[in-house]
Amino acid sequence: MQRMRFTVSVLCPLNPLPAMCAMGLSTVIRLRDKRNDPLEIRGCSETALLSLLEMYKSFSPKPASQGLPPLDPEACRRWVRKLLKYAENFLAWREGRVIGHASIMPDQEKKDGEFLIFVDRGHRNRGVGRALTDVALRRARELGLTSIWLTVEIYNFRAIHLYKNCKFQTCSRDDCERTMVYTL
Ligand SMILES: CC(C)(COP(=O)(O)OP(=O)(O)OC[C@H]1O[C@@H](n2cnc3c(N)ncnc32)[C@H](O)[C@@H]1OP(=O)(O)O)[C@@H](O)C(=O)NCCC(=O)NCCS
Numbered sequence: 001m002q003r004m005r006f007t008v009s010v011l012c013p014l015n016p017l018p019a020m021c022a023m024g025l026s027t028v029i030r031l032r033d034k035r036n037d038p039l040e041i042r043g044c045s046e047t048a049l050l051s052l053l054e055m056y057k058s059f060s061p062k063p064a065s066q067g068l069p070p071l072d073p074e075a076c077r078r079w080v081r082k083l084l085k086y087a088e089n090f091l092a093w094r095e096g097r098v099i100g101h102a103s104i105m106p107d108q109e110k111k112d113g114e115f116l117i118f119v120d121r122g123h124r125n126r127g128v129g130r131a132l133t134d135v136a137l138r139r140a141r142e143l144g145l146t147s148i149w150l151t152v153e154i155y156n157f158r159a160i161h162l163y164k165n166c167k168f169q170t171c172s173r174d175d176c177e178r179t180m181v182y183t184l
Helices: 016-021 046-057 073-086 128-142 157-165
Strands: 005-010 028-032 038-044 088-094 097-107 112-119 147-153 169-173 177-183
Touching: 028 128, 038 046, 038 128, 046 073, 046 088, 046 097, 073 097, 088 128, 097 128, 112 128, 128 147, 128 157, 147 157, 157 177
Parallel strands: 112 147
Antiparallel strands: 005 028, 028 038, 038 088, 088 097, 097 112, 147 177, 169 177
């Protein structure tokens, strides 16, 4: 099996691993994907709106899963704005372009968070989704959340495979989708 090379280096502190555990907006995690191509994962604020919209503009298929990303450009813009405003977001960058986006929408009362992830079609199956998910889960732990949940369509085999790899467990399912939970 081909493994992701996790040669992590972080811009700010001297020791990369503690730095990864303190994923702030200025943290940059540099790694290589399964094809050995370089990749950066960064936290993200509302200033990344245009770069993120650029990825979703050319995203294919649209919608890809559960109506997301929205096909209508204005609806897509509203959706991305909402995520940037209320959620914790992580972007995968390559050659100055956003190629992947993961997001956790925290619920501080319940101490949980909803997870979603999208990787640009041309960059799938190379470990980008795995890297984004790992970083997002670390951040969720830092935020003091106790679990992360998601829903996924039952025929979205690639996503389900990724979530199982990351130790999400199925807690319910119906004819259309399953709900999976990661306990932190
Ligand atoms: C789901 C998605 C985020 C995964 O991103 P990715 O970068 O391709 O993920 P990774 O490469 O890290 O992992 C994909 C895994 O699925 C496996 N896979 C690929 N196609 C598969 C299939 N048809 N059935 C089962 N597993 C499959 C890959 O081999 C890989 O597993 P491995 O690391 O054990 O080899 C991406 O495909 C995507 O954006 N899809 C469209 C949007 C979407 O469905 N989002 C999820 C909403 S719930």
